[in-house]
Amino acid sequence: AQSVAQPEDQVNVAEGNPLTVKCTYSVSGNPYLFWYVQYPNRGLQFLLKYITGDNLVKGSYGFEAEFNKSQTSFHLKKPSALVSDSALYFCAVRDAGYSTLTFGKGTMLLVSP
């Protein structure tokens, strides 16, 4: 079975400060990991993914994520938050033996001016 957890329903950060949105996963094989962002009344947009290779993955809009196999985590990070980063963020995982993604429940990121 594959599963993903986003332990925080909401993350609050001030503009200009670093941000972290947490994600942990559980798979039986090798994981493929994804981050998506959803702005109000929009569909999900792809941010970045880890398939293999370098544990630090860089994606769109200055976001990055670090794959940590020993901690089964894939936290999303950004060095300096913008108010426009405020949105709902989803982590997703696919075990190498599965054909579909499992999404987390989402974390609302609120960046204050």
Place this chain on the structure above:
Amino acid sequence: NAGVTQTPKFRILKIGQSMTLQCTQDMNHNYMYWYRQDPGMGLKLIYYSVGAGITDKGEVPNGYNVSRSTTEDFPLRLELAAPSQTSVYFCASSWGYPHDTQYFGPGTRLTVL
């Protein structure tokens, strides 16, 4: 290149009515998916298709049906609408695994009264 398009954007149904949610993609993707999004619950997979003529159930298929007669189109059918089907529905497409980046449509907001 329109990506993934969905119609309608909004719909109100009465209990017991039926309707079809339309989804079309112009990226020649093999895989297509239907998700529903409920507040605080993330995305749940309803059905998916790995190519024309092939469909499979996801996590929450009850009350829904799909067909895939062409690569481009993947309609979702609700036969006897129930209040529990009130949700936002997203269609997505991808090339398929292993890279599996999914591209989402703008969503259909359905209310069953």
